[in-house]
Amino acid sequence: xxxxxxxxxxxxxxxxxxxxxxxxxxxxxxxxxxxxxxxxxxxxxxxxxxxxxxxxxxxxxxxxxxxxxxxxxxxxxxxxxxxxxxxxxxxxxxxxxxxxxxxxxxxxxxxxxxxxxxxxxxxxxxxxxxxxxxxxxxxxxxxxxxxxxxxxxxxxxxxxxxxxxxxxxxxxxxxxxxxxxxxxxxxxxxxxxxxxxxxxxxxxxxxxxxxxxxxxxxxxxxxxxxxxxxxxxxxxxxxxxxxxxxxxxxxxxxxxxxxxxxxxxxxxxxxxxxxxxxxxxxxxxxxxxxxxxxxxxxxxxxxxxxxxxxxxxxxxxxxxxxxxxx
Numbered sequence: 001x002x003x004x005x006x007x008x009x010x011x012x013x014x015x016x017x018x019x020x021x022x023x024x025x026x027x028x029x030x031x032x033x034x035x036x037x038x039x040x041x042x043x044x045x046x047x048x049x050x051x052x053x054x055x056x057x058x059x060x061x062x063x064x065x066x067x068x069x070x071x072x073x074x075x076x077x078x079x080x081x082x083x084x085x086x087x088x089x090x091x092x093x094x095x096x097x098x099x100x101x102x103x104x105x106x107x108x109x110x111x112x113x114x115x116x117x118x119x120x121x122x123x124x125x126x127x128x129x130x131x132x133x134x135x136x137x138x139x140x141x142x143x144x145x146x147x148x149x150x151x152x153x154x155x156x157x158x159x160x161x162x163x164x165x166x167x168x169x170x171x172x173x174x175x176x177x178x179x180x181x182x183x184x185x186x187x188x189x190x191x192x193x194x195x196x197x198x199x200x201x202x203x204x205x206x207x208x209x210x211x212x213x214x215x216x217x218x219x220x221x222x223x224x225x226x227x228x229x230x231x232x233x234x235x236x237x238x239x240x241x242x243x244x245x246x247x248x249x250x251x252x253x254x255x256x257x258x259x260x261x262x263x264x265x266x267x268x269x270x271x272x273x274x275x276x277x278x279x280x281x282x283x284x285x286x287x288x289x290x291x292x293x294x295x296x297x298x299x300x301x302x303x304x305x306x307x308x309x310x311x312x313x314x315x316x317x318x319x320x321x322x323x324x325x326x
Contacts, residue, residue, distance in 0.1 A: 013306025070096035243300025250291030
């Protein structure tokens, strides 16, 4: 598997997202400039200029017409994917950490960080079809728990919102009323901050990665713990394969704690696990620092990773990957 190295960011990567068709890959980094690439050959198509801070997260609409990005500059922006034009800016009083379009793209869920006197919050915004009618009003604001919410995504049929973050608890909210429906079991759940959350293709389950050196698979409707994947270092990024029953984890220690032996020991590889048996089946090395972002192409035939080293590595699977037997 020869990776394609994509160098377009000057700072560490924070998030990767494929569009629905799997032909475009969007990358976010701490260098203020989200970038779009061709997903087959890694050619850079363009950048989205306008943020003044690290861009933490992005999502792309179902028809690949609009991109939404959340940034440390306290704004969330809507972009025209094709032209790179800014369509609308939502302003917040604190950094925007996570963004996610609902099914149908009529709503977006946005999380904001605790900042000065503000607590963390989950905002639901209506996204107008005609952007001349777009307003900054929130359809719903849920005042969050203590600590940062690192990720919030829509549950099945947009009826719920799943959130997770620094307090290591996963919460299920009613997306109409903002009522807290459920919390994950503290004894079974993560022991340290949850860094990442990624849904399966059909949305029926999701996987969370945590600084407690594990990833866990949960049922979206009941928050029942299904599987547990244990590794020997903090997990910063997780993704579920759309084709095979695989989960991929990426991470590594904070750059401050890294020694030269970590790189040689392969501490920065993307590790693949069997989703059912919970066993490690292989790893992909290459990054010179912790992995912060992982994404599978919707066709299941390739995946990409983004690291602290500023590179996006694009991997097309060899044919024998699809015949792995444990």
